[in-house]
Amino acid sequence: MAKKPIKAAVLGASGYTGADLIRLAARHPGIALAALVAKGHAGQPLAQIFPHLASLDLPPLVTSSEVDWGGIDVVFGGLPHGTAHEEIGKLPERIKVIDMSADFRLRDPRVYAEWYGNPHSAPALLEDAVYGLTEHHRDAIARARLVACPGCYPTAVLLALLPLARAKLIAAEDIIIDAKSGVSGAGRTLKQNTLFAEAGEGLSPYGIGNHRHVPEIEQELGAAAGTSIRINFTPHLAPMARGELCTSYVKLAGKTAAADLRAALAEAYKDAPFVRVVEDGTIPATQHVRGSNYCHIGVFADRLPGRAIVVSAIDNLVKGSAGQALQNFNLMFGFDETTGLEQLPMFP
Structure with a gap:
């Protein structure tokens, strides 16, 4: 019996990492893209921002306040550094998070403040965040609620x-x-x-x-x-x-x-x-x-x-961000690690 699709939201859907995550996730058999959040482009179809994704049947871009979080299972974070911790800190605790920003990679909030220029607004989440370098933290990622994908x-x-x-x-x-x-x-x-x-x-x-x-x-x-x-x-x-x-x-x-x-x-x-x-x-x-x-x-x-x-x-944008995020999703939700990522390199 096929698994029920995991309902996913993408924060920062109008950025490069958000768009590449959508490109990959749209062909993943276990993901249903339920909400695409892009504050500055709310109300627009994603195809207007990224014409290369026009063939996909996707929901319109919205603000985070318009999302029915009760129907979301997982959030992929593609927000800029310094803004992700505020948005992710507001999410219901039952929602799993795979963040592609730098906001949960550093274990010490003082080090974060030193290098990113502002205090961390959700320091308690740092204690639970798992560093998402898939090949080196598979077991911890599989059990995690919040995964911080490494920088590229x-x-x-x-x-x-x-x-x-x-x-x-x-x-x-x-x-x-x-x-x-x-x-x-x-x-x-x-x-x-x-x-x-x-x-x-x-x-x-x-x-x-x-x-x-x-x-x-x-x-x-x-x-x-x-x-x-x-x-x-x-x-x-x-x-x-x-x-x-x-x-x-x-x-x-x-x-x-x-x-x-x-x-x-x-x-x-x-x-x-x-x-x-x-x-x-x-x-x-x-x-x-x-x-x-x-x-x-x-x-x-x-x-x-x-x-x-x-x-x-x-x-x-792939192994350094969106692809690694999807690889971690596979571990967190029990899919084969390569699901949705089988595409070979493009050359030339």
Whole structure:
């Protein structure tokens, strides 16, 4: 007997992550999209905002006050950082939440206030929130009421480095991460640096030394390693719509070799349907995972003795956000982990 569809609401349905979640969820056999919330576009059909979704039979965009929350089973949060905790804090406790903002990723509300510039309005929920990096927290996610999906950069970095930090194969005090993302990672709000004339045909760093994903990465790597970890992280804006590439430069611990890192990653992800440790010598690239929920990881020996380079590539809107959210939904509601996410990467 088929399962009764899970009635879902999407907060922030007019943003890039909200739209990609809708694109994926619309073909999921266990989800009924019952409410699409977009405060600034309430009353409009989603097809007016995103014509590529015009073929879907969807409810109109509404404000949160217009939603009959009594008929909602799960909420996917795609609201901007700093606003999600207020809206999610008002939801009935019986509703499960899968949030794609940064508002529930950091365990310490003081750290959140330091990096995001305002106090957390629902600090009690932080204690119950499960960090939603699927491959590393499956059991906790399956039991959770509130899942905080990682940021796109942390997803790519942590999938590459968590098994290595946990096995103590890399030095905790010397991790340098060079990261690059497509402009969709900055959201759909109009910003000067993401205008075509500003971002096209160029490459520029931003958030140098103080990017908001730093404490999230340090929190999770430190927990895995069992010691405090500080990283050097610099993101760059790349002239592409979607995609993310993270190149991590690490110091090997003891007599570890690059081959040991590869072996540890292959063992860690041998049963992970969406994480692929690529063949020796193959270089991960964003165009190899575009539009999919896959993460490709490659390991290379550095020419500098005692060092290695780990490269990871994801689609920032899928594995880095909406796809990972759907993967977590599958665990929370008893579906096969790959349901609704079987699509292969688009190439070229």
